[in-house]
Amino acid sequence: MLYNEPSPLETRVLTRRFGLPNSASLATYLANDGYQAFLKALKMTPGQIIEEVKISNLRGRGGAGFPAGMKWSFVPRSSPKPKYIVVNADESEPGTCKDRLLMENDPHQLIDGVLIAGLAVDAHVGYIYIRGEYRYLIDIMEKAIAEAYANGWLGKNIQGSGFDFDLYPHTGAGAYECGEESALLESLEGKRGIPRIRPPFPAVSGAFQAPTVLNNVETFCAVPPIIRDGGAAFAALGVPKAGGTKLTCLTGHVNKPGVYELKLGFPVKQMIEEVGGGIRNGKKLKAFIPGGSSCPVLTAAELEGATMDYDSMTHRKTMLGSGGVIIMDEDTCMVKAALRIMRFYAHESCGWCIPCREGTTWLRKILTRFHEGGGRRTDIDLIGDLAKNMLGRTFCPLGDAAAMPTISIVEKFRHEFEDHLDGKPCPYEHATHLVTA
Amino acid sequence: MTFSPQLEARFEKLLKSYPPGRERSAMIPMLLYAQDEVGSVNDAVVDEVARRVGVTPLQVNEVLTYYSMLHRKPLGKYHVQICTNISCQLMDGDKLWEHACKRLGIGHKEVTADGQISLEEVECIGACSWAPAIQVNYDFHHFVTPEKLDQLLDSLRKKQ
Numbered sequence A: 001m002l003y004n005e006p007s008p009l010e011t012r013v014l015t016r017r018f019g020l021p022n023s024a025s026l027a028t029y030l031a032n033d034g035y036q037a038f039l040k041a042l043k044m045t046p047g048q049i050i051e052e053v054k055i056s057n058l059r060g061r062g063g064a065g066f067p068a069g070m071k072w073s074f075v076p077r078s079s080p081k082p083k084y085i086v087v088n089a090d091e092s093e094p095g096t097c098k099d100r101l102l103m104e105n106d107p108h109q110l111i112d113g114v115l116i117a118g119l120a121v122d123a124h125v126g127y128i129y130i131r132g133e134y135r136y137l138i139d140i141m142e143k144a145i146a147e148a149y150a151n152g153w154l155g156k157n158i159q160g161s162g163f164d165f166d167l168y169p170h171t172g173a174g175a176y177e178c179g180e181e182s183a184l185l186e187s188l189e190g191k192r193g194i195p196r197i198r199p200p201f202p203a204v205s206g207a208f209q210a211p212t213v214l215n216n217v218e219t220f221c222a223v224p225p226i227i228r229d230g231g232a233a234f235a236a237l238g239v240p241k242a243g244g245t246k247l248t249c250l251t252g253h254v255n256k257p258g259v260y261e262l263k264l265g266f267p268v269k270q271m272i273e274e275v276g277g278g279i280r281n282g283k284k285l286k287a288f289i290p291g292g293s294s295c296p297v298l299t300a301a302e303l304e305g306a307t308m309d310y311d312s313m314t315h316r317k318t319m320l321g322s323g324g325v326i327i328m329d330e331d332t333c334m335v336k337a338a339l340r341i342m343r344f345y346a347h348e349s350c351g352w353c354i355p356c357r358e359g360t361t362w363l364r365k366i367l368t369r370f371h372e373g374g375g376r377r378t379d380i381d382l383i384g385d386l387a388k389n390m391l392g393r394t395f396c397p398l399g400d401a402a403a404m405p406t407i408s409i410v411e412k413f414r415h416e417f418e419d420h421l422d423g424k425p426c427p428y429e430h431a432t433h434l435v436t437a
Numbered sequence B: 001m002t003f004s005p006q007l008e009a010r011f012e013k014l015l016k017s018y019p020p021g022r023e024r025s026a027m028i029p030m031l032l033y034a035q036d037e038v039g040s041v042n043d044a045v046v047d048e049v050a051r052r053v054g055v056t057p058l059q060v061n062e063v064l065t066y067y068s069m070l071h072r073k074p075l076g077k078y079h080v081q082i083c084t085n086i087s088c089q090l091m092d093g094d095k096l097w098e099h100a101c102k103r104l105g106i107g108h109k110e111v112t113a114d115g116q117i118s119l120e121e122v123e124c125i126g127a128c129s130w131a132p133a134i135q136v137n138y139d140f141h142h143f144v145t146p147e148k149l150d151q152l153l154d155s156l157r158k159k160q
Helices: A026-031 A036-042 A046-055 A068-073 A099-105 A107-121 A135-150 A181-188 A217-229 A231-237 A268-275 A310-315 A334-348 A354-374 A377-390 A398-412 A414-418 A427-436 B005-015 B023-038 B043-053 B057-064 B086-090 B093-104 B146-159
Strands: A084-089 A125-130 A166-171 A212-216 A245-252 A258-263 A285-289 A324-329 B078-083 B117-122 B134-136 B139-141
Touching: A026 A107, A026 A135, A036 A107, A036 A217, A046 A068, A046 A107, A046 A217, A046 A231, A068 A107, A068 A212, A068 A217, A084 A107, A084 A181, A084 A217, A099 A107, A099 A135, A099 A217, A107 A125, A107 A135, A107 A212, A107 A217, A125 A135, A125 A181, A135 A166, A166 B023, A181 A212, A212 A217, A217 A231, A245 A268, A245 B086, A258 A268, A268 A285, A285 A334, A285 A398, A324 B086, A334 A354, A334 A398, A334 A414, A334 A427, A334 B086, A354 A377, A354 A398, A377 A398, A377 A414, A398 A414, B005 B023, B005 B043, B023 B043, B023 B057, B043 B057, B078 B093, B078 B146, B086 B093, B093 B117, B093 B146, B117 B146, B134 B146
Parallel strands: A084 A125, A084 A212, A125 A166, A245 A324, B078 B117
Antiparallel strands: A245 A258, A285 A324, B078 B134, B134 B139
16 A cells, blocks of 8 residues: 555656555556566566666665666676575665565566566576565565466466576564675575675675675666666666666655655755655754765755755765655754664664774764763764764774764754753753743 | 464475575574564574574574564563654654653563563664654554554553
């Protein structure tokens, strides 16, 4: 089901079947171009499939934005080892709730995309790693997979093509870190979700130490439209270096929060005002996070002329990330926001790398003290320095993910930290209470 | 130790889902599914899963302590998980959490005296656009207000 009204400003490519009766069923999928892309891909060479994905300018939708076609081309097809397709459905970046909808409303589109990836790299087995909290999606995927097997879209000799593929859902059990590709692979092997050192990258040595294509749910779901309508058509929807649409999750202080499929390059202001219905209660925007809590925050002034795409956000020293947009109005306490974000990373740090394990915990303690009114003036620089010392010093990006928003909040909202000094209770929280009292 | 026929069938399927010799991959799903049936990952579950995937109980313990959804002690019949992460906090998820603690008289990872309801302050559960969000066992509830939460807790109590 859908949890918010669609917007007329959406460009519905991946979500085009959402809202159809029984949209999760094979019958609905087949009646609406379902598996046509896979049938077309069967007649293409692996090189042609990968080329089409490259032409589409599809970039990874999990957060890092790595070009998908290039990732696929790194898999050594000639390797004697079996190859695997792994779907990252561990969606847990704060602010992000989109992959859930893709699996819930159109699970066969995901299977279609996985099959095409299988053809491209000569893989015959795939796993969908679904976060444990999404139990209902395990049921939905199991049902869709069973239906696909029963009708010859999975299993041996798919549709008489001679191509075999087996697909299995796999549940996680609560760990943000397992959304990181190498930790996910460890978890898939029945271990603690601790990152692996790279290289080798998963394309060469991934699941079970064999070549593996590992992409986000949304990335795989973009593949059927790309193959069906051509990479160029998909590329044309976006901006020069990033094709297609992005499922964008509007969260926080907007009138119409929800998940919307928008063309890459969609203007941020229009997204907030028209898609999101503006800031609630007629308030002003204070801070904006484009793609999940790992991204540096932007101020309202920095959003002038900004568009929702990788380059526009990189240009502003932040990231498009996962598309989890977090919108904070003028009454938000940025120290409290920084603290909540750090509490999360301190909880989720797997403990493998010391700068991350100690850094997140130390920062959590300082920010807690600060927000409670026990902060010292020297703490403000200490927070920034500590965070900067975590950057680039860990196996996986969790350390950076904790540091980057923190550094940006200290730099851009230093006055809010100063307002908390001298044992004052949080001035922002206080103001909110007075208004609502 | 034996489980329900449905769970046994699920385990059988799981153990065949991974390459030969890689049965250990089934460990985490087995622990979570067993916990759903048994109520916790107790010593018997640890031993049984270890035996079935071919590792030592110590190796199972080492893994299960990593995952926040796996727990060694039973929680309430209804496990109420309230997200207070950034998107939910902005929509007063933190106040919802305080309200729930006060109303039930229990805190983080605690169980009511009758064993019916437990509480947990959780990290992002992937319902950010419909915040504040909670999960009761595996069921999502979106746009939860203190009033809605009270009604929900009352209905859970009545279900006893």
